[in-house]
Amino acid sequence: MALPNPVEVGVRAAEILGQIEGTEEYGRLERSSKAYDDCWATFTGYPLISQWNLQRDVADLFTEGLRVLALKTAVFELSDGDEHAAELEISAPVDEMVHAILAQYTLCQTMTGKLGIRFVHMTDQERFAYEHGNYTDQCYAAAGWGEQNRRYWLDKTEMLRRLDILGRKYEGLGIERMGRGHEIDFEADAEERELATVS
Incomplete structure (x- = not known):
């Protein structure tokens, strides 16, 4: 599987994230995703965070989840719609927040439709083999977001x-x-x- 250049992915992902944050739907998306704690919590996602407290951690998790969606969207675009390539390897707690964001289905559809982008996420494509320094990390760094918050970004061994x-x-x-x-x-x-x- 040929993956797009991480620098190109990072640049495009940063653009996408900026566009998302500039929509009129963004504020509601953020509030709704953070309020999803009564509806979505698995036994194997958020609880992997040491001394986890959703009220304390939700803002940072939302930031990481939205960045992941921007990265996946960029890879999807730059790979000519390759869904498998776009399903980046990420940490399980961050993946759980991605689910919480995507659960705001109507908002996501409205927002991505206006922007002409597509959020990509399919369970049958997920691979929990994330390792520090991998392709995802390279794309993340190229977006200018620095290093991931390692409280949430756990590699496969950990x-x-x-x-x-x-x-x-x-x-x-x-x-x-x-x-x-x-x-x-x-x-x-x-x-x-x-x-x-x-x-």
Whole structure:
């Protein structure tokens, strides 16, 4: 797979981000994405952040998520619409914020339609193999945004280490397969509470 030159991607991504921030929809997009905390939180995205607190971290995560969408858009344009190339390797917590932004579907459609760009994100193209210094980092640096916030940009090795820790803690709470199942019987729990109240 031939990837566009990182410098070209970075320059175009910075332009795209500036255009997005200049739209009348931007303020609402930011507010809505940050307010999505009651609706979207996986067991394997945000919780990988050390001592994570969404209220404290949401502004920085929004910045990183929007930058990623600008980078993906730039790669998509410069690769003649190659969806696979545009699905950049990124850190799982940042990817979760990308989901929160894209959940503002109507706003995203309106804004990208006006700008003549396309946000690119498909689960079947995702690859969680992000490594510091990779193509994504090169494009990010070329955009003039400096180095990523390493609180959120975890490489694959660190991500797997933290997933192992989380998995063991979840299992101790009865949550199985990283949040993909549990044996909690809510009806039985309610009955036990009623009996305890009566006695």
